[in-house]
Amino acid sequence: xxxxxxxxxxxxxxxxxxxxxxxxxxxxxxxxxxxxxxxxxxxxxxxxxxxxxxxxxxxxxxxxxxxxxxxxxxxxxxxxxxxxxxxxx
Amino acid sequence: xxxxxxxxxxxxxxxxxxxxxxxxxxxxxxxxxxxxxxxxxxxxxxxxxxxxxxxxxxxxxxxxxxxxxxxxxxxxxxxxxxxxxxxxxxxxxxxxxxxxxxxxxxxxxxxxxxxxxxxxxxxxxxxxxxxxxxxxxxxxxxxxxxxxxxxxxxxxxxxxxxxxxxxxxxxxxxxxxxxxxxxxxxxxxxxxxxxxxxxxxxxxxxxxxxxxxxxxxxxxxxxxxxxxxxxxxxxxxxxxxxxxxxxxxxxxxxxxxxxxxxxxxxxxxxxxxxxxxxxxxxxxxxxxxxxxxxxxxxxxxxxxxxxxxxxxxxxxxxxxxxxxxxxxxxxxxxxxxxxxxxxxxxxxxxxxxxxxxxxxxxxxxxxxxxxxxxxxxxxxxxxxxxxxxxxxxxxxxxxxxxxxxxxxxxxxxxxxxxxxxxxxxxxxxxxxxxxxxxxxxxxxxxxxxxx
Numbered sequence: 001x002x003x004x005x006x007x008x009x010x011x012x013x014x015x016x017x018x019x020x021x022x023x024x025x026x027x028x029x030x031x032x033x034x035x036x037x038x039x040x041x042x043x044x045x046x047x048x049x050x051x052x053x054x055x056x057x058x059x060x061x062x063x064x065x066x067x068x069x070x071x072x073x074x075x076x077x078x079x080x081x082x083x084x085x086x087x088x089x
Numbered sequence: 090x091x092x093x094x095x096x097x098x099x100x101x102x103x104x105x106x107x108x109x110x111x112x113x114x115x116x117x118x119x120x121x122x123x124x125x126x127x128x129x130x131x132x133x134x135x136x137x138x139x140x141x142x143x144x145x146x147x148x149x150x151x152x153x154x155x156x157x158x159x160x161x162x163x164x165x166x167x168x169x170x171x172x173x174x175x176x177x178x179x180x181x182x183x184x185x186x187x188x189x190x191x192x193x194x195x196x197x198x199x200x201x202x203x204x205x206x207x208x209x210x211x212x213x214x215x216x217x218x219x220x221x222x223x224x225x226x227x228x229x230x231x232x233x234x235x236x237x238x239x240x241x242x243x244x245x246x247x248x249x250x251x252x253x254x255x256x257x258x259x260x261x262x263x264x265x266x267x268x269x270x271x272x273x274x275x276x277x278x279x280x281x282x283x284x285x286x287x288x289x290x291x292x293x294x295x296x297x298x299x300x301x302x303x304x305x306x307x308x309x310x311x312x313x314x315x316x317x318x319x320x321x322x323x324x325x326x327x328x329x330x331x332x333x334x335x336x337x338x339x340x341x342x343x344x345x346x347x348x349x350x351x352x353x354x355x356x357x358x359x360x361x362x363x364x365x366x367x368x369x370x371x372x373x374x375x376x377x378x379x380x381x382x383x384x385x386x387x388x389x390x391x392x393x394x395x396x397x398x399x400x401x402x403x404x405x406x407x408x409x410x411x412x413x414x415x416x417x418x419x420x421x422x423x424x425x426x427x428x429x430x431x432x433x434x435x436x437x438x439x440x441x442x443x444x445x446x447x448x449x450x451x452x453x454x455x456x457x458x459x460x461x462x463x464x465x466x467x468x469x470x471x472x473x474x475x476x477x478x479x480x481x482x483x484x485x486x487x488x489x490x491x492x493x494x495x496x497x498x499x500x501x502x503x504x505x506x507x508x509x510x511x512x513x514x515x516x517x518x519x520x521x522x523x524x525x526x527x528x529x530x531x532x533x534x535x536x537x538x539x540x
Contacts (some may be wrong), residue, residue, distance in 0.1 A: 004096055034093045038101075045093045058154040076100070078157035085344040086337040087095035089408075 001050045002031075002080040003057075005064065009073030011042035019046070019075065022067055026060055027052040042073075047080070099337075103158055106314045107372040108338060110345050111307035111365045112162040112198075113149050114286035116293035116358060117141045117300055119168040119202075127180035130173060131187040138165060138191040138200075141300050141355075146196045148352050152345055160345065161307075162507075165192065166291035167202035171218040178217035182225045189229035199274075201291030203234040206281070209243040209530070211252070219249075222256050226271035227263035233289035239279035239476040241483045245531040250476065253277045254469030254525065258492055261461065265494035268502035272491040273424075273456065277472050279479030279486045284359045284414040290487060301358035302350040303415060306342035306406075308334075309364045310371040312398075316380045327381060328401040335362065335405030343410045361415025362406030363451060364398075366426035368509035374398075374419050375428025386428050387438025395419060396449035416485055418451020424504065424511035425456055434501075434512045440471075448478050453487035458502045458511040461494040466522035468492065473525070481534050 005023070007015060016033070023030055023046075032047040053060065061077040068075030102108035122133035142165050149160045167188065174181040185203050192200040203225060205215050222234050236253055239245035257277070261269035276290040283294020286303035293301075315334045316327060342360045350357035366374045375386035378394045399418045407413050421443065423429045432438040440457065447453045453475045459468075472488045479486030493502045496513050503510040 006096060006100060008100070036093055036097065038097050043093075043097060045096050058151060061154055076157055079155045081344060082156040082158060082341060083091040083095055083099055085340040086099055087091040 003048050003050050004078050004080050004083060005046040005048055006076050006078070007044040007068065007073050008038055008041050012072065015071060015073060016044065018067065018071055022064065023048060026055060028060075102308070102311045102337075106308070107310040107367070107369065108308045108341070109159040109161050110304060110342060112164050112286050112305040113145070113160055113345065113349050114164040114166055114291055114303045114305065115142050115145050115300065115353065115355060116166045116284065116297055116303060118293060118297065119170070119173050120295070123173055127174065127177045127183045131183045134173065134184050135187040135191050138167065138188065139194065142195050142197065144353060148349060151352075152348055156345065158341055158345070162198040164197055164286065164288060164291065165195070165200045166286070166293045167200065168293050168295060169204040169206055170202060171205035171215050172295070174218060175214045178214040179221070181218050181221045182228075185221070185225040185229055185232055189232045192231040197231070199231050199233050199288040201233040201235065201288050202293060203232050204236060204292040206237045207246055207249045208237050208240040208279075210246060211249050219252055219256060222275065223259040223263050223271065226260050226274050233274045233291065235276040235278055235281065235290045235292060237278045237281035238472065239480050239531075241280060241480050241537045242533055244533040245279065245473065245476045245480055247473065247525070247531055248528040250469050250473050251525050251528060253472055254465040254467070257468050257490065258463075258465045261492045261494055268496070268504065269461070269491045269493050270504055273489065273504055273508050275489065277488045279476035280484060282415060282485055285416055286361050287363065287365065287416060289489065297358070298356050300355040302346055302353060302355045303358040303361065304342045304346035304349070305361040305363055305365060305415065306338050307363070307365045308338040309366050309374045309377055311338060312364065313371070313373070313377045313380050316377065324381075324397060328397055331398060331401035332405035335402045336409040339406040339409035357412065359412045359414030360406070360410040362402055362410070362413060362417040363415065364402055364419045366420060366422065367507055368425055368427050368430065370427050373426045373428040374421060375426050375432060379428060385435070385437045386432045387442050391442060392445050392449055395421070395446050399450045416451040420452050420455065421446055421450055422456035423514070424458065424502070424509040425507060426509075430509065430511060433514055440514055440516060444474060444478070447475060447486055448482060451485065453479070453485075455487065455489050456491070456508070456511060457489075458491045458493045458496070458513045459516050460498060460513055461492050461496050463492045463516055464522065466520070466525045467516055469525045470521035471516070477531070480531075
């Protein structure tokens with residue numbers, strides 16, 4: 001299953017390292033990473049493949065959100081279909 | 090494939106502009122629950138609703154977490170109860186109580202379908218059923234009721250219109266300790282639709298299959314925000330932008346509807362393309378109209394702006410979903426929209442203007458508080474006017490007014506939550522009672538004979 005991880009907040013050291021380490025530990029493969037500026041904030045978008053992940057989606061999402069709180073940014077995990085549905089005819 | 094900008098746009102819509110799935114509503118047929126007595130039927134109704142909707146709340150939470158989009162309300166609609174209780178109509182309240190109990194135990198927000206369809210005539214069992222509505226609404230919390238009194242095909246049942254004026258007033262009086270809250274759960278329709286997921290008017294039509302999932306999308310804040318980027322665009326371009334925005338919103342609804350139906354072992358019914366406001370700032374249909382250039386909703390130009398908005402929402406939505414239904418359009422409830430509340434409080438919008446607006450949008454006079462001493466015949470006359478607009482224009486219209494007990498023009502009623510608050514608005518003082526007393530059927534318009 002394809003999913004999208006988004007990280008938003010003020011830029012600081014170690015965001016990519018910590019989020020990538022989390023994904024590695026949970027058997028989630030990163031397929032693509034891009035960064036941009038969202039208003040005055042840092043935004044990172046990762047396309048990930050969760051087919052090897054054995055955990056329930058909701059618990060991974062909750063753990064990622066918790067990790068974000070620890071770092072001081074907002075981290076979300078969403079099924080990729082929502083973006084496909086909304087932005088493709 | 091989508092771009093990083095698409096991802097960011099979706100997240101901004103959800104987090105800053107109140108994009109959400111307003112409701113996932115499971116329609117359940119109660120026809121297999123009819124038994125010999127009211128007691129046995131109530132038990133069967135309770136069991137069936139509990140069994141069919143057992144995983145509704147849980148599934149909505151799962152979907153919300155996976156797709157990262159809030160699902161605000163989880164609801165159930167059922168076959169009009171007047172049909173289920175036809176053999177023991179005076180005991181219909183037992184079924185109402187069973188449904189309310191099921192709604193509470195399931196943890197859903199509202200359950201709709203304490204309803205009757207009397208657009209061509211009121212049968213004796215329906216008369217008895219209608220008389221139970223005030224007490225049932227006063228003694229339940231989550232049950233909603235609707236009555237269809239007219240249609241473009243059949244005309245308007247003016248006997249039922251007269252009765253409903255009295256029932257609305259009685260419902261307000263029986264819930265006077267809560268500002269007449271019972272009336273917020275009671276809608277009188279013309280051309281009621283059988284697959285509406287929104288309350289208080291949802292019921293599961295007899296033409297529907299056994300169990301269906303209907304989804305109502307929302308997102309007035311998203312449309313308002315998009316329009317703010319093009320302050321100087323002409324109305325053709327504004328309509329185009331609304332269409333594109335409605336497309337995106339509806340696609341989110343379609344995805345959730347399909348997925349919810351699959352997981353709940355139900356049929357995917359429809360996506361209702363409505364822009365449904367809430368009392369939260371940034372979630373207002375009135376503010377969309379003001380962003381289009383009106384100083385305040387209710388001024389001249391409001392009807393034209395709303396007509397454009399409503400049509401553009403439909404066009405974008407129809408393109409986005411394989412199954413469209415329900416009410417589909419812009420909602421203009423007074424108490425549930427901060428822009429409407431402010432305009433009404435400032436005396437900038439009248440019931441007459443609201444009535445004109447209902448000619449071009451998807452609903453009717455909705456969540457309007459009127460003085461508590463308004464005579465039943467005046468309420469019936471308001472219902473008759475709205476029904477006439479619906480009948481002649483081949484559209485759904487509805488009346489959900491609250492004759493606020495003990496309150497007069499300038500006072501305010503407050504229901505809290507999504508139902509919001511509203512100033513008591515003036516109604517015309519002229520007497521329509523002789524007209525309402527005539528009863529009978531207003532015949533269907535000539536253009537309804539299409540066969």
